[in-house]
Amino acid sequence: MYVLFEGIDTCGKSTQIELISQKHPEIIVTHEPGGTAFGQKAREILLSDSLASKRAELLLFLADRAEHYQEVISPNQDKVIISDRGFLSGIGYALANGDFDFDELVSLNRFALEGHFPDKVILFLTDMKTLEERTSVKCLDGIELRGLEYLLKVQEHMKESILKLGIPHLFVDATEDIETIHTHITDYLRNTL
Numbered sequence: 001m002y003v004l005f006e007g008i009d010t011c012g013k014s015t016q017i018e019l020i021s022q023k024h025p026e027i028i029v030t031h032e033p034g035g036t037a038f039g040q041k042a043r044e045i046l047l048s049d050s051l052a053s054k055r056a057e058l059l060l061f062l063a064d065r066a067e068h069y070q071e072v073i074s075p076n077q078d079k080v081i082i083s084d085r086g087f088l089s090g091i092g093y094a095l096a097n098g099d100f101d102f103d104e105l106v107s108l109n110r111f112a113l114e115g116h117f118p119d120k121v122i123l124f125l126t127d128m129k130t131l132e133e134r135t136s137v138k139c140l141d142g143i144e145l146r147g148l149e150y151l152l153k154v155q156e157h158m159k160e161s162i163l164k165l166g167i168p169h170l171f172v173d174a175t176e177d178i179e180t181i182h183t184h185i186t187d188y189l190r191n192t193l
């Protein structure tokens with residue numbers, strides 16, 4: 001069972017994954033970009049926002065995804081895997097970056113994932129006020145420095161994309177308190193965890 005936690009920067013994905021993994025140490029917890037040795041090198045390049053070409057950026061995220069699928073997801077399909085980000089970030093950020101076609105992005109991601117999209121997606125939805133509060137107290141990476149309007153545009157693309165794809169999903173109000181969100185997620189994953 002492959003479960004994806006998705007949402008824009010600082011929406012609270014890692015906080016919730018940590019709470020679940022404390023209670024369920026048997027779960028495989030992973031992340032993109034950077035869940036493999038190659039991915040760690042790719043992450044360094046990607047988060048510095050140093051590539052001039054948005055196509056090159058997209059392809060490097062996809063290379064990370066393909067390696068992550070082969071090395072982490074595929075060998076653990078009999079277990080519960082929770083990934084902090086994955087293909088939905090791949091589509092949402094790419095659409096916000098400009099001139100990419102949704103269907104083409106879905107095909108590229110299907111290729112990277114060997115046809116295996118996640119079984120469930122938990123998408124955190126935040127707002128400008130919360131985003132301002134949380135980003136103002138952290139050191140921002142190159143992608144976060146593109147600005148809060150950009151991140152909210154990514155969020156809209158992620159929401160529209162998951163609705164179009166029809167993959168089972170839960171929308172989480174990221175502005176609620178940590179314990180309330182944890183309850184919503186564990187209720188949704190009751191038959192999975």
Ligand SMILES: Nc1ncnc2c1ncn2[C@@H]1O[C@H](COP(=O)(O)OP(=O)(O)OP(=O)(O)O)[C@@H](O)[C@H]1O
Nearest residue numbers: 008009010011012013014015016134174176177178
């Ligand atoms: N529900 C919440 N209420 C208040 N603060 C929260 C909540 N969830 C997370 N936070 C705080 O917001 C910050 C960002 O949370 P977290 O690192 O979990 O987000 P993230 O989605 O994993 O971010 P990123 O994608 O940027 O790594 C942290 O300081 C965390 O303690």
Ligand SMILES: Cc1cn([C@H]2C[C@H](O)[C@@H](COP(=O)(O)O)O2)c(=O)[nH]c1=O
Nearest residue numbers: 009032033061085086089090093143144
């Ligand atoms: C998988 C993926 C990620 N991104 C962006 C989203 C974030 O800004 C960073 C990852 O940072 P985090 O601390 O691990 O959340 O990368 C993207 O643009 N495209 C993708 O496919």
